Amino acid sequence: MVENMTLDRWMSDAVPHLGPLRAVADDFEAGTGVPVDLSTALFLRARLAGLPPPGRTSAGGSCRLLGTRDGWAAVNLARPDDRAALPALLALLDARDGELPYAARRTTAPRLAAAAQTVGIPAAALGSDRLGRPPVRARSYGEREPRALDGLRVLDLSALWAGPLCARLLGLAGAHVTKAESTGRPDGARRGHPGFYRWLHDGHRSLALDFASRALADAADRADVVIEASRPRALRRLGLNAEEFLAARPGRVWLGITGYGRDDDRIAFGDDAAVAGGLVGRDGRGAPVFLGDALADPVTGLYAARAVVRSLSRGGGELLCVSMAACAAALAGPLTPPC
Numbered sequence: 001m002v003e004n005m006t007l008d009r010w011m012s013d014a015v016p017h018l019g020p021l022r023a024v025a026d027d028f029e030a031g032t033g034v035p036v037d038l039s040t041a042l043f044l045r046a047r048l049a050g051l052p053p054p055g056r057t058s059a060g061g062s063c064r065l066l067g068t069r070d071g072w073a074a075v076n077l078a079r080p081d082d083r084a085a086l087p088a089l090l091a092l093l094d095a096r097d098g099e100l101p102y103a104a105r106r107t108t109a110p111r112l113a114a115a116a117q118t119v120g121i122p123a124a125a126l127g128s129d130r131l132g133r134p135p136v137r138a139r140s141y142g143e144r145e146p147r148a149l150d151g152l153r154v155l156d157l158s159a160l161w162a163g164p165l166c167a168r169l170l171g172l173a174g175a176h177v178t179k180a181e182s183t184g185r186p187d188g189a190r191r192g193h194p195g196f197y198r199w200l201h202d203g204h205r206s207l208a209l210d211f212a213s214r215a216l217a218d219a220a221d222r223a224d225v226v227i228e229a230s231r232p233r234a235l236r237r238l239g240l241n242a243e244e245f246l247a248a249r250p251g252r253v254w255l256g257i258t259g260y261g262r263d264d265d266r267i268a269f270g271d272d273a274a275v276a277g278g279l280v281g282r283d284g285r286g287a288p289v290f291l292g293d294a295l296a297d298p299v300t301g302l303y304a305a306r307a308v309v310r311s312l313s314r315g316g317g318e319l320l321c322v323s324m325a326a327c328a329a330a331l332a333g334p335l336t337p338p339c
Contacts, residue, residue, distance in 0.1 A: 014042065014292050017279060017331045021299060024306050031309040032149060032173035041165065041302060046293040048193045054290035055283070063271035065126075065280075065288055066104035066112065072288050073109040074275035075100065076122040085119040092118060122259075122267045124276035126288055129325040130332060133261050135300075136307040137321040141243045144315025145251030147224070150174030152312075155223035156204070159187040161270065161294065162324065163227045163257050164200040165301025170225070170308060177204040180219055182211040211238050220245060225308060229257040231265060242319050251316040253308055257300060261323045268324050270294025277328025296328040303327045 018038060025036035045051075046059055056065040063076035077083050086100065092115040095103035104112050109125035116123030149170060154177045156167040164179070164187075171177040179201055181187050186208075189197050209215045217239040220226055226245060228235065235241070242254040259268025260276070273296035274280065280288040304322045311318045 058271040059293040068109040071109040072126040074272040076272040088119040127278035129276040130278040135327040142246035142317030143250035152224040154225040158229040161297035162300040166304040169305040180207045270297035273324035274328045276325040278332035279328035300327040
């Protein structure tokens with residue numbers, strides 16, 4: 001466990017940015033009666049895993065803030081495939097024999113991020129998505145029928161942190177949550193701290209399904225709310241279509257979580273999405289440092305849960321598009337250049 005002094009450091013670094021998020025949590029509580037402990041929602045994983053506060057390397061160790069010719073960019077080597085793609089990234093940057101920090105210093109932040117995304121590595125220039133989309137966009141595709149959360153069936157197809165945190169909060173408000181995982185690709189969060197995974201999914205029914213079979217579409221047919229974090233075309237190949245789901249029965253809600261919006265194929269995880277939104281701290285010289293532990297993940301989970309509650313109160317029938325970078329940007333203060 002992280003000692004109290006370290007936890008105080010986590011909180012003191014984040015507090016200047018939490019005013020808008022506190023309002024989101026209070027709004028969720030007003031609509032459901034379920035209070036949200038921001039310290040737990042944001043920092044439980046770090047506490048359980050004993051992670052140190054981050055600097056220019058993320059708390060989890062996979063993401064780095066790199067100085068470039070014109071600013072800063074985050075590059076996240078979170079998966080084995082990301083590390084395997086690193087030589088291809090260096091080749092794109094004309095730095096085959098160099099190290100990534102050296103290559104970064106010779107190029108611009110937008111070029112570094114674009115090159116990384118080209119080879120499938122999550123990356124973002126600092127503040128590149130601060131003035132883009134709102135955190136949540138709602139599009140109506142079905143008939144409205146106002147409903148309470150209590151007893152509603154939620155199918156959670158998401159993984160890792162943001163979507164499951166949303167599902168946890170909806171479950172605490174009375175929804176019946178089913179966590180569905182592919183038999184061929186279980187949730188990567190299972191490889192993390194088991195106590196954190198249990199906290200996210202406590203009380204939820206768990207299903208392991210062959211996503212290529214009819215079983216996935218059958219599970220969705222029974223749901224009132226679907227939570228997912230996949231590219232729309234990937235879900236359509238599996239027989240799931242948000243617009244058809246919403247049109248089939250009044251009052252349904254479909255929540256889609258992406259890094260940058262459903263019309264943008266860029267990959268994102270919590271640390272690099274936070275950087276894209278400008279949600280960073282500053283060191284003593286004014287240079288950026290990571291803030292929190294994959295902070296865009298829990299922030300997005302809170303925005304998403306509130307969005308579902310609001311949609312249900314309006315009668316549902318809505319596709320809710322939640323952008324991780326935009327959720328981070330909603331909390332970011334002014335971007336000041338380093339001294």
